[in-house]
Amino acid sequence: MSLEVAYTKHSLTCFHFGSAYLLVEQSDGNSRQENGHNKNPxxxxxxxxxxxxxxxxxxxxxxxxxxxxxxxxxIGVFSDxxxxRCELKFAP
Known part of the structure; x- marks a missing residue:
């Protein structure tokens, strides 16, 4: 499973995401704990x-x-x- 990279800049990466795009910006921190629903629903x-x-x-x-x-x-639950929170869902 992977997304094709459209472009990268200093602190962000843009991926092709179907007919849209997914823009991921790098943060200052690195957390392996999931943010609670009240922080990010x-x-x-x-x-x-x-x-x-x-x-x-x-x-x-x-x-x-x-x-x-x-x-x-x-589903398979993981954190970025x-x-x-991110999830994989079985979809036949």
Whole structure:
């Protein structure tokens, strides 16, 4: 799983994201703890056809992924370097 880089500048990277783009700015800190919902109520969720393969790929890069099973589906929860919640969701 990867996104094609559109361009990079000093402290940001812009990725192609379907018909849109995703702009990621580097922060001053590095947090491995998830920001609480009151600090950042947004979740960036990525639909994947193979949740285990996507989670394993992230883990090979040092990202901890917590797998969760619900009656509506499977997700893998992880945080970006700034502690923002992100999820993988199995979408066949």
């Amino acid at each position: 947004t979740v960036l969720r990525f639909d994947v056809t193979n949740l285990e393969a996507a989670a394993t790929e992230l883990e090979s890069k040092g990202v901890s992924v917590e797998r969760q099973l619900f009656d509506w589906g499977h 370097p700034d502690g923002n």
